[in-house]
Amino acid sequence: MTALSSYFTGTASVAADGTTVTGTSTLWLSAGNVKPGDFFQSGHFGVFITDVTDDTHLVVTPWPGSTLSGASYTIWKVARPSIVDMSVAKDVNKIVTAMDTSGFFVFVNINQTTPDPSLGDDGQYAFQPTTGKTWVKSAGVWSYISIYVSTSDYLFGAIYDAKAFGNVRRLIKAFADGISTASATLTNAVFDLVNRKITPSTSTGAASTALSASLNGNSSGSGGTTYRVVIAAAQLAAVSGSYIRVRLIPATSGNNTSISAAFIGKKGGSAPNFDGGQVPLSFSGNPGVTLTVGGSSVTSDWIPFAFSNASDLVLSFEVIGTSDTRTNNAATGITAYFKATSAEVGLTTVTGYSNAANFSLIFDLIEVAPATYGNMTVVTAAQTADASVSQVQAIIEYNPVAAVTLNTDLTAEVTCDGGAHWTAATLSLLGTGQGGNKVASTPSQATTAGTSIQARIKSANGKNVELHGVALKWL
Incomplete structure (x- = not known):
């Protein structure tokens, strides 16, 4: 009874x-x-x-x-409704049976400051959705714990803190990175510090020359100037490729050529404007480069760019310091635009530039090539736990440039003993983060106990997938 x-x-x-x-x-x-x-x-x-x-x-x-x-x-409690609909009573009974578990929250009303002491069992939790406050019941008394923040939100937020500060962040029982050069050991992968991401290394077939434009003179006093070089489509070779790189030539006398940033893109509207699809060049992962006077040429990294010889091409350079440049004042179909300014190198639309027809400078070769992607391995920097732990949860922010299948084309492993034992952790898609990047998480994965916490992220099957952030939590 x-x-x-x-x-x-x-x-x-x-x-x-x-x-x-x-x-x-x-x-x-x-x-x-x-x-x-x-x-x-x-x-x-x-x-x-x-x-x-x-x-x-x-x-x-x-x-x-x-x-x-x-x-x-x-x-x-002997009050009874005058009429009880049996079908409703049965449905209510099912709901009550489902809720009558030790793991189910006792919900706290908006107008209550603490849970009703008559509700709940020892070990059960209470939750107030309007404030996020949580309590646990022990010895018949509700004890306040904290304001609830989901582990996923906490770790994902930590990734963006790391991006903002530009380095790895150690939190209580957690680690996050944005990405910085101190964050990981890489195999078949490169840091892109301009966009704070790790990308698979690329291998290309034979590069095709899109433009060869020799330089034969020097120009002094080029520092403090932004140059935009517009190449007429008629000068570009009928080649194709999804990647592009540019070779830069130093002056043969005078001063070094110091470039703080460089962009390439298609012309949009009036020269020397871009069409909005311009991309930054990088040099060994860096946005700028110094060309040593009288020294060797420097070639930019391969970067994704849909080359077409149907459009005029624009190269933009921000030259700083006391710089001299290598030039050609008889470059057919090439016009150089210049302005004493900074912070305009990557802008889509600019004004106030002077120009010199049939004039080129700084670069002498543009190449395009098809690209395949290496299967990258990224091992996060080891984090030392305060005591031996055996469970790790990982969250990653990534951009699947090519469609990927989680746990096939992109995998995660965790370790608590410095990599002596790695345990596979199943990735599940959480949703979309900033900039349209995807966010995936593992459960709290059991692994061999230890105090040196790491994650190992791998791409497979030649897929182009960018890693924008990693966060770990251990217990």
Whole structure:
């Protein structure tokens, strides 16, 4: 037989023959603990409840006993609706059965500051959705824990903190990186510090020459100038490729050529504007380069770029310091634009530039090539736990330039013992982060215990996938 349900939290006071019961530390109304028709009892006397005014006041039939003050009491929950729809009752019973588990939250009403002490079992948690506050019940008492933030949100936020600070971030029992050069050991992968990402190394077939334009003179006093070199489409070879690189030539006398940044793109509208699809050149992963006077040429990294000889091409250089440049003042179909300015090298639209027709400088060769991608391995820098741990959760931010299947084309492993034992951890897509990048997470993966925490991220099957951030949490 099921015992009759009751409520008895707090104390009650009522005058002899009175019809108002006043409670102390009671929750009669807001939590739905008491309803009209329930039976109020203290000692050997009892009355029916005719109304529930608020959490601390009841209306009852005249109290037959003597005056009570701060007395213990019991409210027997005997009120019943006049009509009970059986199908609704069955559905409610199913819901209650599903909720009657030790792991289910006790939800705290918006107008409550603490959970109802009559609800929940020891070891059960309470949660207030409006504030994110959580409590746990122990020895019959609700104890406040903290404001809940999901582990995924916490670790993903840490990735962007790392990006903002430009280095790895160590948090309490966690590690995150944006990406920085201190973050990982790479195989078949390169750092792109311009865009803070790790990309698979590329291997190309034979490079095709899109333009060869020799330089034969020097120009002095080029520092503090942004140059935009516009190459007419008619000068470009009919070749194709998804990657491009540019060879730069130093002056043969005078000063070094210091370039803080360089961009390449198609002309849009009036010269020397870009069409909006311009991309930065990089040099061994860096945005700028210094060409040593009288020294060797420098070739930029291969970068993704959809080359077409149907459009005019624009190369933009920001030259700084006391620089001289290598030039050609008889470069057919090439026009150089220049302006004493900075911070305009990558802008789509610019104004106020002077120009010199049939004039080129700094570069002498543009090459394009098809590209295939290496299967990269990225091992995060080891983080030392304060005590031996055996579980690690990883979150990664990535850009699938080519469509990838998680756990096939992109995999994750974790270790707690410095790589002596690696354990595969299943990646699941969480959603989309900033800039359209994807975010995936592993569960808290059990592995061999230790104090040296790392993750190993691998790409496979020649897929082009960029890694933008990694965060780890251990316990």
